Amino acid sequence: MKFTTYLSDGAPRLAAIDGADLIDLNDADPKVPADMRLALKAGVDLAAAAKAAIGGTAKRQPLAGAKLAPLVPEPGKIVCTGLNYFDHAKEGGREKPDYPWFFFRGASSMMAHGEPGMVPTVSTRFDYEAELAVVIGRKVPRHTKEADALQYVFGYSCFNDMSVRDYQKRTPQWTIGKNFDSTGGFGPALVTADELPPGAVGLKIRGRLNGR
Numbered sequence: 001m002k003f004t005t006y007l008s009d010g011a012p013r014l015a016a017i018d019g020a021d022l023i024d025l026n027d028a029d030p031k032v033p034a035d036m037r038l039a040l041k042a043g044v045d046l047a048a049a050a051k052a053a054i055g056g057t058a059k060r061q062p063l064a065g066a067k068l069a070p071l072v073p074e075p076g077k078i079v080c081t082g083l084n085y086f087d088h089a090k091e092g093g094r095e096k097p098d099y100p101w102f103f104f105r106g107a108s109s110m111m112a113h114g115e116p117g118m119v120p121t122v123s124t125r126f127d128y129e130a131e132l133a134v135v136i137g138r139k140v141p142r143h144t145k146e147a148d149a150l151q152y153v154f155g156y157s158c159f160n161d162m163s164v165r166d167y168q169k170r171t172p173q174w175t176i177g178k179n180f181d182s183t184g185g186f187g188p189a190l191v192t193a194d195e196l197p198p199g200a201v202g203l204k205i206r207g208r209l210n211g212r
Contacts, residue, residue: 001047001192003155005036005069007112012069014039016050017189021060025049028058036072036190040137040154047192070110070186071157072135078105078184080131080161082174088129103174105184113187117162120180125165130207132200133159135190155192156200160185160207 002017008024014036015022025046026034032049033039039046082101083089089096111117119126137154144152161184168177178184196203 001050001195003036003046003050003071003190003192004063004066004188005071005073006066007069012073015066016053017063018054018060020063022063022066023050023053023058023060025053028053028056035074036135037074037076043138046154047194068112068114068188070112070184071133071188071190072186073110074107075110078107078110080105080178101174103178106179108181109179109184110186111182111184113158113185115182115185117160117185118180118182120164123164123166123180127163127165128207128209129161129163130205131159131161132203132205133157133186134200137193150193150198153193153199155190156196156203157187157190158185158205 004015004017004022005012006015006022007013011034013024013026013034014032015024024034025032025039029049029052032044032046033042036046080103082103083094083097084100086096117126117128134156135154136152138152140149140152161178164177164180164183166177167180168174170176
C-alpha cells in the first residue's frame with residue numbers, strides 16, 4: 001500500500017495512492033485522522049482504511065496535480081544516521097565509524113517532494129544526499145531486541161538530506177548544518193513495509209540534482 005500527504009486549502013492531509021489517483025482518507029472515513037502521525041498514534045489500521053477507501057466511492061483526484069507536503073508534517077522525532085554509506089564517508093576524509101554517528105532534524109527543516117531546496121545566503125557549501133527514510137508505526141518498548149525491531153516499521157520513503165556543510169563542519173555536533181529551513185525533502189510517498197524486503201534490504205537509492 002502507498003500513502004502520501006498533500007495540501008488542501010493549505011493544510012496537510014493524509015491520502016492513499018491508487019495508481020495515478022489519491023484518495024483523502026479522512027474524507028473517505030472521518031474516523032481516520034487527517035495526519036499520518038496522529039493516525040498511527042491512534043492505532044488506526046491504515047492499510048485497512050486505504051483498502052476500504054480504494055474499493056469504495058470516495059472522491060479521487062489526480063496525484064500528478066496535487067501539491068504535496070512533507071510525508072509526516074510534524075514528526076515526533078527525526079533520528080538520522082551519519083556516515084552510513086562508507087564510500088561517501090571516504091569522500092569526506094572519514095573512515096567507517098566504530099559506532100553510528102547520530103544527529104537530529106527538526107520539523108521546520110522538512111519540505112515537500114518537488115519543492116526547491118533553499119540555499120542559505122550564508123553558505124557556499126550547500127550539499128545533498130539521497131537517503132532512505134523509515135517511518136515507525138507504533139511505540140517501541142524499551143529494551144526491544146534488534147531481531148524484533150523491524151516489526152515496528154510502518155513503511156519506507158525517500159529523503160533528501162540537504163546539508164549546509166560550512167556550518168556542519170564548524171562543530172563536532174552536526175545539528176546546525178542539518179537544520180536550516182527547507183533542507184529536508186521528505187516524500188513523495190510511503191510504501192508499507194509488507195510490500196518491501198525486510199529492512200528495505202537490496203533496494204537502490206538514487207539522487208537527482210535539478211533532474212539529473
